[in-house]
Amino acid sequence: SEGHGASLTCELESVKLKTDSSVNLGVIVMEWVTNAFKYAYPNGEGEVRVKLKRVGDGKGELVVEDDGVGRAEGPAKGSGLGTRIVSAMARTIGAEVDYSPRQPGTSARLAFPFAAGS
Numbered sequence: 001s002e003g004h005g006a007s008l009t010c011e012l013e014s015v016k017l018k019t020d021s022s023v024n025l026g027v028i029v030m031e032w033v034t035n036a037f038k039y040a041y042p043n044g045e046g047e048v049r050v051k052l053k054r055v056g057d058g059k060g061e062l063v064v065e066d067d068g069v070g071r072a073e074g075p076a077k078g079s080g081l082g083t084r085i086v087s088a089m090a091r092t093i094g095a096e097v098d099y100s101p102r103q104p105g106t107s108a109r110l111a112f113p114f115a116a117g118s
Contacts, residue, residue, distance in 0.1 A: 005045030032064035040068025
C-alpha cells in the first residue's frame with residue numbers, strides 16, 4: 001500500500017497560555033505540519049520537526065522545520081488559504097511569523113507573547 005514516508009519529531013517545552021492563544025497556536029502548528037507533509041518530501045521519506053520553547057521576556061517560539069524541497073518564492077502552493085489563516089491567527093495573538101530557507105528545507109517560525117490578549 002502507498003503511504004507517506006515523512007515522520008514527525010517533537011521537542012515541546014511545557015508552556016502556560018490562555019485558551020485563545022492555545023487554540024490559535026494549535027491551528028498554526030496543524031497548518032504548518034500539514035503543509036510540510038504535503039509538500040516537503042514529494043519523492044520520499046523525511047522528517048518534520050516541531051519545536052516549542054520559551055525564549056525569555058515572556059515570549060515563546062514555535063518552529064516547524066523540514067529538510068525537504070524548500071518553500072517556493074511567490075504565491076503559496078494550493079489556494080493560499082492556509083497562509084492567510086496563519087497570518088490572521090498570528091495577528092490575533094500578537095505574534096510574528098517568518099519563513100526561512102534551510103539548506104535544504106524550510107523553517108516556519110512563530111514568536112509569540114505569553115500574555116497575549118490580556
